[in-house]
Structures are given as C-alpha cells and as structure tokens.
Amino acid sequence: MVGSISHIALIVRDPARTAELFAGVLGARIVPPRPDDDGHPQSFAKFGGLWFVLRQGDGPSVRNGDHISLHVSQDELTACADKLTTFDVEHYMARKDTALYFTDYDNHVFELNVDASLDEVLAGCAQQTYTLHA
Numbered sequence: 001m002v003g004s005i006s007h008i009a010l011i012v013r014d015p016a017r018t019a020e021l022f023a024g025v026l027g028a029r030i031v032p033p034r035p036d037d038d039g040h041p042q043s044f045a046k047f048g049g050l051w052f053v054l055r056q057g058d059g060p061s062v063r064n065g066d067h068i069s070l071h072v073s074q075d076e077l078t079a080c081a082d083k084l085t086t087f088d089v090e091h092y093m094a095r096k097d098t099a100l101y102f103t104d105y106d107n108h109v110f111e112l113n114v115d116a117s118l119d120e121v122l123a124g125c126a127q128q129t130y131t132l133h134a
Helices: 015-026 074-084 118-123
Strands: 007-012 029-031 042-047 050-056 068-071 091-094 099-103 109-113
Touching: 007 015, 015 029, 015 042, 015 050, 015 074, 074 091, 074 099, 074 109
Parallel strands: 007 050, 068 109
Antiparallel strands: 029 042, 042 050, 091 099, 099 109
C-alpha cells in the first residue's frame, strides 16, 4: 500500500536558481547541485517536510490550474509575501489575504494558505471513501 509522498520532481530550466528561490522565500534546505545518472543537472530543496527534486529541462509552457498548496501561519504568509517582492516571480494575495499564490520561474504554481488544512475541512463534512477495483 502507498505510504507518504517520497518527493516531488519539477522540471525547470535552471535547477540551482529555483532552489535558491525556494530557500530565499520558503526557507528551504538545499543541498549542492549534482547530476543525475544520465548527467542531467538537478538540485534538491526540502521544505514542508518534503524533498523537491529540480531537474533541468523545459518546464510547463502554460499554467493549467495544477498547483502545490502549503499550509502556513499568517505571520509566515506575510513574511513570504514580503520576500517574494525581491524575486522576479509573479505573486498575489487571495481570499482576503489568507492565501498567497506565486509561480516559480517555470510556470509551476504554489499556494501558501492559512486556512484550515484539507484534513480539517473534510473532517467537517460527511464523507465516503471510494476504492476502485480492476
């Protein structure tokens, strides 16, 4: 059975630059870049308890609604918004300043929010779990 998420891999033009964005804005821990087994440049950043593998390549050409959402406190949200002003990425506040959306340099969208976690939201709803069997 599936456990937790091991890591998230994002394809980016400049892995080191994206890692620095994550470190500067989100306080990510980064490790020195190193090539993968095929010699492609990649960097690693860890935040929110999760490793992000940043592999060199052409990222998404357009945004489509996919995003990665991270839960933060109101103080963390405000601090990240302030830090984003020093980076050359699109960002904006939403939902009465309880959510912050930003894109990295390659069209990946991130949401920082102070609202209840999805577990808390769903726990308040009558829910059913469905399992599909082949």
